[in-house]
Amino acid sequence: MVSITLLFAATLTPALCCHWLNHDYHHLNSESITQLERMGGGAISMSKSLLPFPYILYERMERAEVSTQLVFIRDNMELILGLYRHDNLSSASWDPVSTEHFLVSIGRQRDEISSCVSVDLRADCRLRRYYNKLRRRTLSLTGGSVASWEFIRTETKHHLDQMQMLVNDMLTAASGRRPTDAPQLQIDSVSTSAPC
Ligand SMILES: *[C@@H]1O[C@H](CO)[C@@H](O)[C@H](O)[C@H]1NC(C)=O
8 A cells, every 4th residue: 555655656746747736735725715714704605696607617627738737727826816916905804914815825826836837838718718707797897896805705715626626636637647658747838728
């Protein structure tokens, strides 16, 4: 049993490029979710849906190449951060310390993943379009109302959960491959995503 675990560990690290993804991602993503809950004073309730959740983007990512998956997660983190870079963030009346910790932890997730993917690669336009629409229907429409901030918080939680599942799938897929297959998993500069 021990040797199997060691074998997996040995094949996972080069395959996924990010040692971090293997060892620290889960912890940091959980920290982001904890802070996200804490800043609103507890668990996140489902707020009224202002936009359908883009499950289709995550379904597509399940079958994507590792490099594409990593770029998707990196850009997703950056786009989440973009939502919160808003003049009227204070009108959400969230706990400022938890909010700050949350934003720092999301920034760290983005930075850590950035260190193992090419800066030239960008996520599919559809992800960007979704976030633009989300912003238009909430913050742009209301100037940053409490309800729109709560919806953003609910959506953020959903994205963090979905990314956690995606990473779990990536790790499972990598551990299921034989070591001789590993070179095919190396991150390379090939990308199928269209430029935005
Ligand atoms: C912030 O709120 C004020 C007052 O509601 C509004 O006039 C302003 O446009 C909002 N700013 C942004 C960036 O939405």
